[in-house]
Amino acid sequence: MKKTLTFQAAALIAIFSSLSASASDGESQYRPLLDTATPAVPQPQSISDLSASSSIIVRGHYGEILGQTIFYGYNRTKESLMRDYGLSEDEASIYGIPMTEYGIVVDKVIKGSNIVHEGDTVTYRKYETPERPFRAQATSERNGDFVFFLAYNPDNETFGVLSNYHIVKSIGSRAVVRVGNEWTTPFGQDIGFQDFIEETRSDVANHTIQ
Numbered sequence: 656m657k658k659t660l661t662f663q664a665a666a667l668i669a670i671f672s673s674l675s676a677s678a679s680d681g682e683s684q685y686r687p688l689l690d691t692a693t694p695a696v697p698q699p700q701s702i703s704d705l706s707a708s709s710s711i712i713v714r715g716h717y718g719e720i721l722g723q724t725i726f727y728g729y730n731r732t733k734e735s736l737m738r739d740y741g742l743s744e745d746e747a748s749i750y751g752i753p754m755t756e757y758g759i760v761v762d763k764v765i766k767g768s769n770i771v772h773e774g775d776t777v778t779y780r781k782y783e784t785p786e787r788p789f790r791a792q793a794t795s796e797r798n799g800d801f802v803f804f805l806a807y808n809p810d811n812e813t814f815g816v817l818s819n820y821h822i823v824k825s826i827g828s829r830a831v832v833r834v835g836n837e838w839t840t841p842f843g844q845d846i847g848f849q850d851f852i853e854e855t856r857s858d859v860a861n862h863t864i865q
Contacts, residue, residue: 699820701842702851706858708817709804711767713777714852717797718758721778725751729810753783759803765852766859779803780815796833800825802852823851 699705727733736747761775804821805814820832825848831838
């Protein structure tokens with residue numbers, strides 16, 4: 656029987672910024688109350704940056720879409736926002752973030768073998784923007800072999816990704832990342848997918864020794 660772990664995506668700052676930009680001054684004052692902010696993470700410039708910012712690193716593939724919901728913050732619901740901060744239902748609804756859950760099957764563990772194991776299915780939670788809610792990734796985008804760099808969320812129990820560079824896909828045996836609507840080489844480096852994995856393993860090993 657496979658072990659199932661639950662992970663939540665960590666990169667909420669950009670989404671909340673886009674929400675705040677569309678909210679009035681009166682609405683935006685409630686934004687800090689959601690307790691979902693993640694410390695700003697500099698754009699990664701190397702494999703070493705990816706490794707250092709990740710709690711676990713796994714080679715794996717997408718499984719099924721597990722569910723979709725509206726996220727209001729850790730231990731928060733729309734009703735609790737209405738009750739605790741005197742918001743109307745319409746006001747509270749502004750702070751919900753569309754979220755899709757994807758099952759990720761772990762094929763190999765590169766970092767974090769004390770947390771996850773081969774054969775585990777983890778749940779990756781991807782946050783969408785209000786303008787494009789529940790935009791489940793196309794099957795073609797989810798097919799194939801990936802390396803997922805996952806980091807702890809503020810609850811210290813769940814995980815997510817901190818940037819697009821933290822999910823690396825194999826296309827034509829080359830390592831690529833999704834930037835906007837394009838697949839491109841990570842950090843401008845044309846590198847084979849297996850070589851990328853080996854460099855990641857080496858980086859993890861070097862930091863472990865240190």
